[in-house]
Amino acid sequence: MEEYSKIREMITRTYFLGGKYRENKAAKLTDIVYAGGHINLIENAKKNVDNKNYYSGIAQHWSEHVMAGYSLDQVTFADLIIYNLSVLEEPEDTQYWFPMLYVFGLENPMFSRFAIRLKSAYQLKRFAGLIGDISTNGIYERIQKMVKHSAKDKYRYNSSFDKAPLILDYVKADEIGKLP
Incomplete structure (x- = not known):
């Protein structure tokens, strides 16, 4: 349980930033990634360099240059965990973490096994x-x-029919925690 607590602390802690946040406003990881304005720059650069229309230039870049020591499956799994945590943690009707790598993990068994183990x-x-x-x-x-969120609007790329998976795509809410 301790390793999960450390991960949670990294994701939910606040950071004090300069630039857009000069007044020492606290910002969470999701604010930094999405509100920092860097997403569009990286997205467009990757798409223009390769002259291709990816779902996500960032996701494509990450898939080609996976973080040292980790497989694409592991990084995608982490991305999906952060998305699911944001749905569980953040207030309803806010911007949740968008799992940019989810299209690479639709056939990845790591997340489905994780979700099923929650029984x-x-x-x-x-x-x-x-x-x-x-x-x-x-x-x-x-x-x-999460049940409410999964019923109304799960995240997906505009050009994709596949949606980012939630834990509840693999296990029913009333099955969670029922086995020894």
Whole structure:
């Protein structure tokens, strides 16, 4: 559970930034990535250099130059975990983390295995460190929030029919934590 808590701290902690955030405003990782204005620059540069219309220039770049020591499957898995955490963590009707690599992970079994393991109460307890709520009731409240999100609008690229997967695409909400 401790390793999940460390990951959660990195994702949800605030950072004090210069530039756009000169007044020492606190910004979370999702704010930095999406509100920092760097996305469009990188997107357009990759698409223009290769002269191709990718779903995402950033995702394509990452898939070609995966972070040292990690496979594309591992990085995609992390991207999907952050997306699912943002749905569980952030207030409803806000901008959630957009998993830019999800199109590379649609056939990746790492995320589906992770989600299915949450049927186990033991695995759910380990996962609780990641979502920052140890109580079973708190976890179930957050899962119900994910149920609402999955029913109305899951994230996807405009040019793709495939949507970014949520945990609930692999396990039903009422099955989570029910096995020993």
